Amino acid sequence: MxxxxxxxxxxxxxxxxxxxxxxxxxxxxxxxxxxxxxxxxxxxxxxxxxxxRVAIKAQALSDFLSEMVQPEEEEVWRVFVDGASNLSECGVGVVIIAPLGEKIKLALRIDSRVTNNEAEYEVVLAGIRTAQDIGASRIILYSDSQLITQQIKGVYEAKYDRTLKYLKLIKSQSEIFCGLEY
Structure with a gap:
């Protein structure tokens, strides 16, 4: 039929x-x-x-999302990030909410030993990169780490070499956005 x-x-x-x-x-x-x-x-x-049928890999899913979602200039994507580290493990989580309310969730495990602040920097980078991959042009990034957000804004001074490297990387990654708020 x-x-x-x-x-x-x-x-x-x-x-x-x-x-x-x-x-x-x-x-x-x-x-x-x-x-x-x-x-x-x-x-x-x-x-x-x-x-x-072939398996859908993460890059294929990311490519699909970037092709299907074409945000307008005024649309704001909200990116929520949180990272944590202890003596045995480190993990980060990202939740991106599209302007129309769709949610994209991402959880990553970091195999190398990092401090809790470094885990927070890693999750900010993961959130920014994921937002870039899906084609977001304006994002608001939410983090529970006041130290990290204030260092990114330039309110607090970063003193350590690794922290300065993270800040430089975040600044270069965030230049692609027409609007980025913390």
Missing amino acids: TAQKLRPYFLSHHIIVLTNSPLGRIMTHSEVSEQMIKWTVELGEYDIEYKP
Whole structure:
């Protein structure tokens, strides 16, 4: 019934069916059940190609989001970040809320040993990079670390080499945005 209703579309376009089942092999061999033979005859006139489905990787998902979401200049994306470190582990979390309310959540584990402040810097970088990947032009970044946000704004002075490197990296990454608030 679907093939009959979509006949003009099927005849004028090349169709690719992504599937993990052996559908392509079944549809191209004659030693199948009577119902499958009917389907094979019915669909045989169309240009249908069967391909195996591949796994969606993080970059493919990011590419998809950047293609599908085209924010306007006035749209503000909210980026919430938090990082934590202890003697055994370090992890960071990012939640991005689009102007229309959709949420994108990201959790990362850092394998190297870092201080709690360094974990906060890492999560700010992860939030900025993710916002760039999805095409946000204006963001407001929310962090519970007053030290980090005030150092980024220039209110507090950064004294350590690693802190200065993080600040320089954050400043260079955030230049792409037409608006960035902390």
